[in-house]
Amino acid sequence: MISKFxxxxxxxxxxxxxxxxxxxxxxxxxxxxxxxxxEGIDYYVDEICESEKALLDWAAAYPKYxxxxxxxxxxxxxxxxxxxxxxxxxxxxxxAITEPTNRKFIEYVFxxxxxxxxxxxxxxxxxxxxxIAPGMFYxxxxxxxxxxxxxxxxxxxxxxxEAVIPTDQTGTVDGNGQIICxxxxxxxxxxxxxxxxxxxxxxxxxxxxxxCGNEPYFAKVSGxxxxxxxxxxxLVVNAMMDHWLYSREGKVYFWWKGxxxxxxxxxxxxxxxxLGKDLVIPKGLIVVxxxxxxxxxxxxxxxxxxxxxxxxxxxxxxxxxxxDSYIVGTPLFPSWRNDHYFRVPMPEERIKAFITYIVxxxxxx
Numbered sequence: 001m002i003s004k005f006x007x008x009x010x011x012x013x014x015x016x017x018x019x020x021x022x023x024x025x026x027x028x029x030x031x032x033x034x035x036x037x038x039e040g041i042d043y044y045v046d047e048i049c050e051s052e053k054a055l056l057d058w059a060a061a062y063p064k065y066x067x068x069x070x071x072x073x074x075x076x077x078x079x080x081x082x083x084x085x086x087x088x089x090x091x092x093x094x095x096a097i098t099e100p101t102n103r104k105f106i107e108y109v110f111x112x113x114x115x116x117x118x119x120x121x122x123x124x125x126x127x128x129x130x131x132i133a134p135g136m137f138y139x140x141x142x143x144x145x146x147x148x149x150x151x152x153x154x155x156x157x158x159x160x161x162e163a164v165i166p167t168d169q170t171g172t173v174d175g176n177g178q179i180i181c182x183x184x185x186x187x188x189x190x191x192x193x194x195x196x197x198x199x200x201x202x203x204x205x206x207x208x209x210x211x212c213g214n215e216p217y218f219a220k221v222s223g224x225x226x227x228x229x230x231x232x233x234x235l236v237v238n239a240m241m242d243h244w245l246y247s248r249e250g251k252v253y254f255w256w257k258g259x260x261x262x263x264x265x266x267x268x269x270x271x272x273x274x275l276g277k278d279l280v281i282p283k284g285l286i287v288v289x290x291x292x293x294x295x296x297x298x299x300x301x302x303x304x305x306x307x308x309x310x311x312x313x314x315x316x317x318x319x320x321x322x323x324d325s326y327i328v329g330t331p332l333f334p335s336w337r338n339d340h341y342f343r344v345p346m347p348e349e350r351i352k353a354f355i356t357y358i359v360x361x362x363x364x365x
Contacts, residue, residue, distance in 0.1 A: 009281050016216040026143055028343045033298070043338050044097055045104060047079055052336075055086060059094035068095040068102070068332070075321040076314040086295040089315040092322045105331035107359070112356055113349035121356060125158030127191040130225075130355070131163045133180055135199035136263070139169045140229075144341065146218045148196050149260050154351045160194075167204055172266040173274050177207030178242040184208075185217045192222035199340065200267055201317070202229020208287070213282040221287040223358030226339050228317065229281055232324045233269035235313060236306050241265060250336075269324075279327055285329035286358045292317040292338035301341040330358075 038049035043056045065075055070094055080088040086235040096102055135146030137277035142149075165183045167176040180195070187193055197205045205224065212218050241245040254261040266274045281287060296316060299307045303318035314323060317338030327334045333354070339343045 002016075007320035009148055014301070026300055026343055028339055028345075029300065030337065030344055034235050035055050043094070043336070044110070050359065052295070053295075055090045056094055058087065059090035060349040062091055062094075062188075065091065066095070067157060068092075068099040068326060069079060069328060071095060073314060073321060073354055076321075085311050085315050087293055089139075089184065089293055089322065092315060093336055095101055096291075096293075096326070096332050101333070102332050102334075106333060108357060109350060109353045111355035113347060116349040116352050116356070117341075120158060120352065121359075122159045123359060126159075126359070127161075127220075128194065128359070129161040129163060129187060129190045129192075130194045130196055130364045131165050131183065132196055133165050133176070133197040133201035133244050134169070135197075135266075138201075140257075146199060146201070148178045148198065148227075151196060151225075151351060154348050155196075155355055158355060160351060161190075167201070167272040168260065168263065169262040170254070171204075172260065172263050173207040174202075174266065175263075176204035176208075177211050180205055181212035181215075181218075184212070184221055185215075188217055190220060190222055192362065193220050194223040194225060194355065195221060196225040196227065197229055198227040199230055202226050203232050203233070203267055204230075206231050206275060206279055209282060210277065213280070214358055218282060219284065220363045221282070221285060223288065224281075225354060225358070226287060226289045226327075228290065228292055228320075230267060230320055231319075231327070232273065233267055233273045233275040234319045235269045235321070236309060237264060238270065239269040239309060242353050247311055260287055281327070281330065286363075287327060287363045288333065288354045288357060289325075289327050289330055290333045290335055290354070291320075291322070291325040292340060293322065293334045293336050294318070295337075298337045298344075299339050300343050303341055307339060 033049055036051065038047045040048060042048050042053055042259060045052060065071060076088050076092065079091055083215045096105060097176055130152065132148035132152060134148065138146035145162045156162050167179045181354055214310065240250055251261055254264065271275055285337050299318065307316060307318045310321060316322060317325065322338065
């Protein structure tokens with residue numbers, strides 16, 4: 001009886017600890033800039049602060065590793081050891097905005113968002129659908145907006161049908177990947193499908209591309225709007241699995257809530273993990289990849305424990321190492337100040353510009 005009581009008490013304690021972590025504040029990290037002199041635009045940062053400009057000026061002058069593709073895990077770790085995590089993040093951001101393909105894309109976005117202040121395109125006759133591959137806990141943890149409610153509302157203003165792909169909110173990447181394939185196959189009457197994804201939803205979509213990216217019906221997928229996606233797994237999951245207490249906490253919490261624990265562990269990092277293979281983009285798929293690049297002052301309270309853990313490996317956005325976040329050969333839009341949760345809002349016109357880029361680049365009729 002005592003043993004049962006102890007076990008049940010321990011379960012409640014573990015559940016309480018996990019709930020506290022999950023309930024950490026999703027604050028706007030710009031609060032950390034209060035009291036600083038921040039004005040003007042530079043390095044594509046609005047109201048840039050003096051300290052931020054100094055950091056990015058230093059990165060611009062840093063003589064080594066001038067290409068974004070130079071910035072592997074070991075290289076960013078080396079830079080961080082020589083300086084600190086903020087200087088390493090600044091190097092990543094600077095190389096991202098100066099890489100020719102990215103710079104051309106970023107210039108397009110800023111030009112287009114100004115045009116969209118005057119007139120928003122109406123794509124209602126194109127029979128397009130914007131479908132979100134949602135993140136983990138999207139049904140239960142609505143504060144994070146893992147089902148892209150805000151983005152779907154913006155897309156709807158452009159005359160594009162929107163939907164949430166009915167994945168299992170804690171399903172494995174294999175299971176959810178197949179659900180995404182089924183969704184694509186069921187929407188062959190559309191002129192084009194744009195998949196939006198964030199966090200684990202991007203891992204699910206990566207798996208879908210592996211499962212059905214070469215199928216004829218997948219050609220209907222015109223674009224991928226990848227927003228803070230976990231495409232190579234997260235070392236945070238590995239840490240939890242490898243630690244006896246965290247692992248037990250996770251299993252108890254998932255059991256208590258009726259979740260699939262294997263869905264979480266399918267997001268682990270490593271060559272032998274479900275997301276361990278290199279990302280292969282199907283021919284003709286237009287990709288827009290938005291990556292948060294925070295500095296240490298500007299991390300949300302909820303993201304802070306994960307950011308601090310990953311800091312031992314290199315600059316990160318809370319669940320991803322920055323070295324793992326870019327997709328070679330596709331445009332990258334780095335979002336300075338944002339961590340994994342993107343609490344610093346983007347202008348609506350910028351979101352519309354991302355969508356317009358896909359439609360125009362694909363020339364969807």
